[in-house]
Amino acid sequence: MMEIFDVIIVGLGPAGSSTAYQLASRGHRVLALEKEKMPRYKPCGGCLSRKIENILDDDFKPLVEETIYNVILTFQGEGEIRVESKEPIAYMVMRDRFDHFLAQKAAAAGAEVHDNEPVTGIEMRYGEVVVHTKKGTYRAQYLVGADGVNGVVGRALGYGPKRNIAVALEGEANVSPEDLRQLRGTMRLDMGCIPYGYGWVFPKQDHWSLGVGSVKNLARHPGSYYSVFLEEQGLEGKIQQEKRRGYRIPLFAGRGSQITKGRSLLVGDAAALVDPFLGEGIYYAVRSGQLAAGTLHSAMTLDYSDLSGYGKKVAREMFPEFEAAQKVARFAYHFLRMGFTLIKAVPAARESSLEMLRGRLSYVDYWQGLKKNARFGLYEFLNLLKTRHRKAEATYDRVAAQYDTGLFLWKQ
């Protein structure tokens, strides 16, 4: 007789493993099916902003390859701003090890975990879900789609298409021990190397993770931007060996997308829960898994199959943040030079950016502060704070340069 699970979870990234762990810890019968053999590589910067501490136990810390205290910010490779902090800003992990750890934790809590077993078919029947793989057929009361941006669950069950899919490129680069040492505890971010996005150099234990990503789907072929980024950062000569891979990021594109349907729900990238300013998705993957598990637990305990409560929780907790992040993105990426000048000239803007990265300042509050400080940025940008008599020519050139940047973006 075929065993009937309470919940089948498709995909064992951070979203699927968190859901599985939370449900198994509460005594539910969980089956988690993962396409790849674990541990598996996921193209990702692996940057966990410090707010991850609010939702994960400290046992992930041994996997942290580098704790970030300093940020170096440049504009198209120039005008370096160095921000130093006594407190951690972010934690760097490699996703193969991090995701494997979360999956093992779910298994230790009692979830049945099958890796190397892609889901090939899904049927919604009255009162149950049937899931097919090449190795077997499984039945459950509920189904969780945690299968990422290219997942099968959303498509099989007729969830709408994702509305803003951007492409990012990730490189894993070996560099000399001396270069590794120089970037210990520090991440580099560059604005302007790609339209509506940024480039990054994230230090890991034995290499650097580098990449470029845009929050608009303008840059469909980020390879050329990546090359320019390496050149502007003076990195080409430092890289001894490198592997590159492009991958899609499903950014939040506004309310209205369905994330629950009948006895199923979507979490993480499968539900497009990615911050539309920085492209941060790991935190929201873990958190959505936790929220989903709460709703599923209530549904099973109360014998009440409506999962819409999960959608409401996500809308309440994440959407105001994502909407504020959209506004920050519109401002910051349209007025790149001005945003950069603002960070350079106004210490409060620098500190609040760090607080936002640490997760102690919400995007909602960050946006309010940004609006207040923007006029100082504008004055500084126009050189009005430094000189009484405007240097008309220099000011004109700077405004024109700003215009050109904007024009370039609008033309895309």
Ligand SMILES: Cc1cc2nc3c(=O)[nH]c(=O)nc-3n(C[C@H](O)[C@H](O)[C@H](O)COP(=O)(O)OP(=O)(O)OC[C@H]3O[C@@H](n4cnc5c(N)ncnc54)[C@H](O)[C@@H]3O)c2cc1C
């Ligand atoms: C280049 C790049 C850099 C990024 N950098 C960062 C960063 O620094 N910090 C950050 O927070 N976010 C970053 N992100 C976003 C982050 O990677 C994602 O938001 C995050 O991985 C989402 O987790 P998830 O569990 O929802 O999905 P995933 O991590 O994609 O996991 C989905 C899992 O489902 C499995 N699966 C798919 N189909 C099937 C199937 N048919 N059957 C069974 N299993 C299946 C996949 O194999 C995979 O293991 C980056 C993204 C990209 C592309």
